[in-house]
Amino acid sequence: MYFDVASTAPLHPVARQALTAALDEGWADPARLYRSGRQARMLLDAARGTVAEVLGVRADEVSFTASGTQALHLGMLGALAGNRRRGAHLVHSAVEHSAVLHTAEQWERTPAGSGTGRVTVVPVDRLGRAAPADFAAALRPDTALAVLQSANHEVGTVQPVAEVAGVCGDVPLLVDAAQSAGRTAVPPGWSLLTASAHKWGGPAGVGVLVVRKGVRYASPLPADEREAGRVPGYVNVPAIVAAAASLRAVRAEAERENARLHRLVERIRTRVPQLVPEVEVVGDPVGRLPHLVTFSCLYVDGEVLLAELDRAGFAVSSGSSCTSSTLTPSHVLAAMGVLTEGNVRVSLPFDATEAQVERFLAVLPGIVAGVRAPLGLDLPAPAGSAPVTVRGTAPDAGEPDGEAAGDEAAGDETPVLDALVLDALGKRCPLPVIELARRIGEVPAGGTVAVLADDEAARLDIPAWCGMRGQEYLGEAPAAGYGGDRGVAYLVRRTA
Amino acid sequence: MYFDVASTAPLHPVARQALTAALDEGWADPARLYRSGRQARMLLDAARGTVAEVLGVRADEVSFTASGTQALHLGMLGALAGNRRRGAHLVHSAVEHSAVLHTAEQWERTPAGSGTGRVTVVPVDRLGRAAPADFAAALRPDTALAVLQSANHEVGTVQPVAEVAGVCGDVPLLVDAAQSAGRTAVPPGWSLLTASAHKWGGPAGVGVLVVRKGVRYASPLPADEREAGRVPGYVNVPAIVAAAASLRAVRAEAERENARLHRLVERIRTRVPQLVPEVEVVGDPVGRLPHLVTFSCLYVDGEVLLAELDRAGFAVSSGSSCTSSTLTPSHVLAAMGVLTEGNVRVSLPFDATEAQVERFLAVLPGIVAGVRAPLGLDLPAPAGSAPVTVRGTAPDAGEPDGEAAGDEAAGDETPVLDALVLDALGKRCPLPVIELARRIGEVPAGGTVAVLADDEAARLDIPAWCGMRGQEYLGEAPAAGYGGDRGVAYLVRRTA
Structure with missing residues (x-):
């Protein structure tokens, strides 16, 4: 059972059929004027028309890229280059696809104007939603581009695209619609949109970059004459035909x-x-x-x-x-x-x-x-069900590699500043949290546990664990104060 | 009859078969650890091994791109970025693929060191061949990359790759093998190599970028962890499998x-x-x-x-x-x-x-x-055959659009400086040469014809015509001296 369509969707039957047909009919170079080339061009034009229709845009606003990632790279860098008169400031939410984050990181090292590109990351709430007010606060007079996904690829939260487009005003907004294209319509108001065909059942090798009429865009790559000068390189007609056919089919279902x-x-x-x-x-x-x-x-x-x-x-x-x-x-x-x-x-x-x-x-x-x-942890019963206690074998048996040795190391802990110190240095998550859960009972209510850890995930998971277990998270402290030679001490007060 | 395999080759039967199989077996995300993902990864690894074997390199030196053009962009910009300590000077032959020329043009506008990228173009002879000595002369202490095709895509001339690699010494040489990969082996000595699968009968959507071990490379695009950090974006496994299978098949034939x-x-x-x-x-x-x-x-x-x-x-x-x-x-x-x-x-x-x-x-x-x-031109007999004279209808009948009007305009010509002036302004090639061929008989041997033209091709075609017809090409002169308000006057002396 394949439950990972957010990574890639199995090829839609319509896509496969269209691909097979287009390998026969649309294999030639669509830039050529002989019969097979003209035929490929016709298929390409028709596919562009289909995608435009499903997305509710004009055909000449649609360019095909080689992937959703390429669409994001080109869309972001092209819009930043095209709008450099506004400035070199980029705004995006904290939960965008890594291609957006990577582009922003590169942008911060890119010479632009008198300095380099500048980036503001808009936070999200515990549900993963970026607030329009936070986008509004992030905008500046020199903002050249704002980026927001239509919905998050990891947790599914739908973002307030229409509202953010509203606060952006005339600042171009790029919407990454990779997770929603073909499934749900994107609210209007955006300037650029990107998507990826293999997420909706099309073949790999096809991304979509939509640049609305009137939106400034300058190719960040050495340009050629293909795809309106936006996407250089040979155009993959058969895959594009398959992508368009499956988009239409998926949208209908x-x-x-x-x-x-x-x-x-x-x-x-x-x-x-x-x-x-x-x-x-x-x-x-x-x-x-x-x-x-x-x-x-x-x-x-x-x-x-x-x-x-x-x-x-x-x-x-x-x-x-x-x-x-x-x-x-x-x-x-x-x-x-x-x-x-x-x-x-x-x-x-x-x-x-x-x-x-x-x-x-x-x-x-x-x-x-x-x-x-x-x-061998005692776990509370799951919410709304009969109590379940998961009991295992002896604590040390069958543990992940390194854990037994780690336990011995943890035996070194010294109660500094009245805290029980758990040495989880060198242990990967979830081991620090497991150690904490297993040993917190050793301190009385009101007592403190310091978890020494150097896995970055501990910074997130220890507070999250405290929230879930009703323990009080006190914050971080330098590891040295607890005998650690590296990492951080995460301090937890036992409340229950 | 399809005689344009240099644009794109029809899909090799082996490629089609492999593509169909890989759509079934290799459709999942090769970065995933579940069964279908691992299977896609295995197919990808095998394809990489095949391509490496055919090209005579190590598998970890091979990255797959979305096109030959992308391979050239990434290869050139990545090598320039990786070798920026050498300097910002790029050398390439005058007859490289347009993707090379476009990248070089962009490089000349790219901030690098204290100025921008610098480019030297190495000339070619009448056969289209770049001389190793000319490459040697173009190299400078700040040269970071040299680029040479294995063979020219328009005229088929094989370039002296081994000799140029020799003169390059430790300056990295990128070889664009788009026209020869799968057909002929590339001589050794290069540092980076690019190719395009649809030129050898693979599907569209697959390029190859080889970076030899020890060659400095820094991703010019926002990088992710795919393809050794060289090519960002989702990897198109089915197409890559098909590309590799057809490369092996083609190489065998x-x-x-x-x-x-x-x-x-x-x-x-x-x-x-x-x-x-x-x-x-x-x-x-x-x-x-x-x-x-x-x-x-x-x-x-x-x-x-x-x-x-x-x-x-x-x-x-x-x-x-x-x-x-x-x-x-x-x-x-x-x-x-x-x-x-x-x-x-x-x-x-x-x-x-x-x-x-x-x-x-x-x-x-x-x-x-x-x-x-x-x-209605009198043409000499083709070389080595019985004389053939092509005779047509009256000069003005059935001519391309605008020619009749142009002829009337040509009636305006004034013999300035003892020259017959032919006004071909606004006429596209081959019309200026046709006009010249038709009218040169109006001046006596030793007389001069000035062709006023503003189509850039005239600059090439008028001297070429002179060479073929044994007339003497005297050079260019300002159009104004011959009554032209734009363009150039091309001067020809009738010798025969």
Whole structure:
């Protein structure tokens, strides 16, 4: 069961059919004037018309790129270059796709005017939503571009695009519609829009960049004459034809499918906290994508959980798709201030069935319990269900690699400043939180625990754990004060 | 009959088969750890291994891009950024692909060090070949990158890659192997190499960028973790699998096919001048690509010729593939100093037959004659054949639009400074040359004709015509001296 359509959707049958046909009919160079070239050009023009119609824009406003990432790079850098007379200030929300963040980081190192590019990041609330007022506050006289996604790719929260477009006024707003294109319409008011075909069931290799008439744009790459001078390189006609055909097909099914998937996701949102103890379902429960839900499980390593779910036949994702192979916690969850450990994103394809979702809900509790079992923690009962206590084997048996040694190291802890010090230096999350949960009972109510940790995720997960367990998070302190030679001491007061 | 494989090759059957299979087996995100993701990753790794093996490099030196153009952009800008300590000087030959020229033009406007990027263009000889000595002369202490194609895309001339690599020493050399990859091996000594899958029968949407171990490279785009940090964006696994499979297949057939196509092209090179009067076959007759030949026909508009050939069932190309929709003459032919008018590039696919080539040779003379007929010119017999005089209807009948009016304008000509002045202002090539050919007989031997023209191609075609017709080209003069209010006066002395 493939529940990771937010990473990439399986090829839509219509896309496959169109691709096969276009490999026969549209394989030639559309810049050529002979018959096969003219035919490719006709197919390309028709595909552009289809995409324009679905997105509600003019065909000459649509350019095809090689990926959603390329569309974001070109859209952002092209709009910044085209609007440099306004200034060199870029505004984006904290929960944009990593391609936006990477572009902004590069922009801050790019010579522009008298200095370099400048960037303001707009915060989000605990649901992952950027407030229009915060966008308004971030705008300056030298703001050349604002960027906001239509909906978040990790937690599904829908962003207030129309309202942000309103406060932007004549500052161009680029909307990253990668997660919503083909599913839901983007509210009007934006200047540039990007999307990615393989997210809606089209083939890989096709992104969309829409630049509305009158919006200033200057190609950031060495330009050629293709795609209105916006996207250099040979145009991939067969894939574009397939992308357009599937966009139209998906859009036609969307209303019915959205309602159905919305109910299935609602069921996951409701049932997971009933079935699994110590779970936080994140993202906006109301203003959300129909098909996507994310939750985090305390004391669980996300990669281990994903591997177990894979073994059980479920393909799901964790954290940000673009940073899953790094050790950095998801920047989206971090910006929301929610738990990052044991993170699972479920994104349902159009053909997901109720039976599949029920099967997922049936196996998930046992899998999470199995991953937690070796820890031997007493967990509270999940909300709204009979009390469940997960009991495992002896604390030290079957723990993740390095944990046994870590425990011995933790034996070194010295109660400095009346605190129990847990040395979790060198341990990756969720181990610091697991250590905290296991040992906090050793101090009396009112007592303090200092967790020494150098995994960045601890900065997010320890406060999140305190919130979930009703413990008081006191803040950070220099590790040296607690005998640590690196990292940070996270201070927790036991309240219960 | 498709004779334009240098623009794009038809999809190789092996590529189609591999693409279909990979759409089933390799559709998932190769960055994911679940089964379908791991499977996509395995296919991607295998494809990378195949491409590396065919190109004779290590797999971790190969990155996949979205096009050959993107590979050139990234390769050039990445190598320039990575080698900025050397300086900001770029060297490339005058006959590189337009993507190289565009990148160089942008580089000249890019802040680098205390100024901007600097560029030296290495000239080529009449065969289109860049001399290693000229590359050596262009190198400076601050040269950060040199760029040379393996073979020219318009005229097929093979460049002296090994020798240029030799003179480059430790200056990185990027080789654009778009026209030769899969057909012929690239000599060693280069630092970076680029190629494009749709030129060898792979699908569109796949380019190759090879960066040899130890070569400094810094991503010019906002980087992510894909493709060794060199190419951001979602990786198109199915297309890459198809590209690799077809590269291997093509390489296996290449030796036999190269010999066969070499003979067919030799036949075209020999026969066209025998069959068609006033034709110049351009490019190196010996050191050339096996499958590509270009010739130019005096007094012929290339687009008209192509349209007639298309009507006869032949898909061929003209001028630079990337500028065919602009009015600028091919920069390759211009750099070679050869005729640009009536330009036809024939590039044979692997399945081209002798019968197809014979059919082309059978119809070409009649088509060229038909295009020339309305001009009523007396043409010399083609070399090595019985004299052929192409005679048409009255000079003014059936001429291209605007020509009749132009003739009346030409009636205004005034013999200033003892010259016959032909006013071809506002007339597109080949009209100025046609006018010259038609009227030069009006001055006695030793007399001078001044052709007033504002089409840039006249600068190339009038000297080329003089060379072909044994007339003396005297050079350019300000138009004002000959009554022109714009353009240039091209001066020709009638010698025969």
